[in-house]
Amino acid sequence: MRSFVSSVLLSTVLAAPAVAEPRAFSVNDRSGQYLVEVLFAAPPEDPHQLAQAFFTVRDSKTLEVLQQLQTPAGNVPVDRNGKVDNWLLGPQSLLYFDDFNFDGRQDLAIRNGNHPDAIYTPTFDVYLQDPQTTQWVLNPALTSLAKEDSNGMFSVSPLDGVLLSQTDRDDRWSRATHWKMRGDELVLLYSDTEEKIQPSEPGENTSMPSGYTLRTTGELKEGQWHEQSSLEGPENEDPVILAGTLDGKTPVELWYQAQGSVIIGEVRYTQTGNGEPIKLLGIREDVDDDLISLQEYADDGDRTGTWRISRENGEPYSFTGTWTSDAKDDGRQWAVLLHDEERELDVDKIDDVDADQRSGHYRMRQDAFGRDADLDLKILPDRDANGKEVAEFTVTLKDRGTERHTVPMETDNLIIVREPQACEKSGPYHIQLVKGFAVIGYNAVPESQDGLAGVYLKQR
Structure with missing residues (x-):
């Protein structure tokens, strides 16, 4: 290695007279077969910056030089005290030895920069060991796979004999893949892609x-290759469990959980009334995600009150807001003060709606427009040609008419009525089924009161 190092140092000095002190390291691969000497001829002043590095791979027993390699952009593996740290050898480090093609030989990956869209994510050149020459040969397929992996380097699963890769694009699209090497080529064995669907415009x-x-x-x-797609959701957030007072004196317990655009929950007046929980439901508003608005619903579908609460920014991070009566000619409005409560919540309350509980009669009474409506829904026993469940339903808006439709379901809790079935005046709409409710919404707020949008409480 001495002549190799000398020529590197000489060319570096001629090109740039003022350079930092060269740094050299050595490390054995985990099998103990190889010794790798690493030289940074012109290391950067900032150890977080990348620099050109040269590698000499030796037989660890005979010290015979097997191969010399280099990278234009490697990380200098030192800590603040100049000591070699853990970023020299490993799947996120300067060098990574492993058997990538499962032929029993140690292959090698060398860091060659950062991902263009993620400055802290490394990229690698991946070399496979040639069984005839004990040399490492750059493999374009594995190098490309490493560049696509969001973690900077794919994972190796020796028990399964597969390579695992994870690719994320922003927070809306991700793909997990399983690969196997056959010769010098990669073969895709399995893929799982998740894409968050944006709400309709x-x-x-x-x-x-x-x-x-x-x-x-x-x-x-x-x-x-066999592929199939399915819609899943809605995404359920962790439930928020609270306790506190209404108007400074009435004890209450309240919980809510966001399920996509719908928020379900319950409130219980612990020392008044019959102590039974009252159903709550709200629609998440994108304009103010910090404010939670939940409506109370009596068993007959009437709205009895509205909770508007938000979490304070400072300790003890209480929830404050107001409760307003929704009863006609009742102007009561009380202050709300709630805090996080550690208590068990019945898992059945926040599960997806049971398949055998979806069909039935739902009703909406005296909504914000003063409308009454009824929804009769039946999930048919037979599926369509694409294997989807089929929903048959009737919506009757008092004094404004009735709509009847039979449409395939998007998933077990979502029905979408598209054009030309949808009323031309209001446009396409959806019915989302949650515990105890059916929520009808449009991809645009209808301008007239003739639309079907609203919250329908399950009756039977």
Whole structure:
């Protein structure tokens, strides 16, 4: 290595007279077969910056030089005290030895920079060991796979004999893949792709609410690629469990959980009334995600009150807001003070709606427009040609008419009525089923009171 090092130092000095002190390291691979000497001829002053590095791979027993390699952009593996740290050898480090093609030989990955869209994510050149020459040969397929991996380097699963890769694009799209090397080529064995579906915009021929994900899985079976897609959701957030007082004196317990664009919950007046929980439901508003608005619903579907609460920014991070009566000619408004409560919540309350509980009669009474409406829903026993469940329903808006439709369901809790079935005046709409409710919404707020949008409470 001495002549190699000398020539590197000489050329570096001629090109740039003022350089930092060269730094050299050495490390054995985990099998103990190879010794790698690493030289940074002109290391950067900032150890977080990348620099050109030269590698000499030796037989650890005979010290015979097997190969010399280099990278234009490697990380200098030192800590603040100039000591070699853990970033010299490993899957996120300067060097990474492993058996990438599962042939029993140690292969090698060398860092060659950062991902262009993620400055702290490394990229690698991946070399496979040639069994005839004990040399490492750059493999374009594995190098490309490493560049696509969001962690900077794919994972190796020796028990399964597969390579695992994860690719994320912003927070809306991700794909997990399983690969196997056959010769010098990569073969895709399995993929699982998740894409968060954005809510429909006005004018679109559908009405997709927020919180749903399109999952596409593919698998190689007997030499043929098989792929299928399904809609999943809505995404359920962790429930928020609270306790406190109403008007400074009435004890209450309240919980809520966001399920996509819908928020479900319950409130219980612990020392007044019959002590039974009262159903709550709200629609998440994008304009003010910090403010939670939940309506109380009596058993007959009437709205009895509205809770508007938000969490304070400072300790003890209480929830404050107001409760307002929704009863006609009742102007009561009380202050709300709540805090996080550690208590068990019945898991059945926040589960997805049971399949056998979806069909039935739902009603909406005296909504914000003073409308009454009824929804009769039946999930048919037979599926359509695409394997989807089929919903048959009737919506009757008092004094304004009735709509009847039979449409395939998007998933077990979502129905979408598209054009031309949807009323031309209001456009496409959806019905989202949650525990005890059916929520009808549009991809644009209808301008007239003839629309069907609203919260329908399950009656039977």
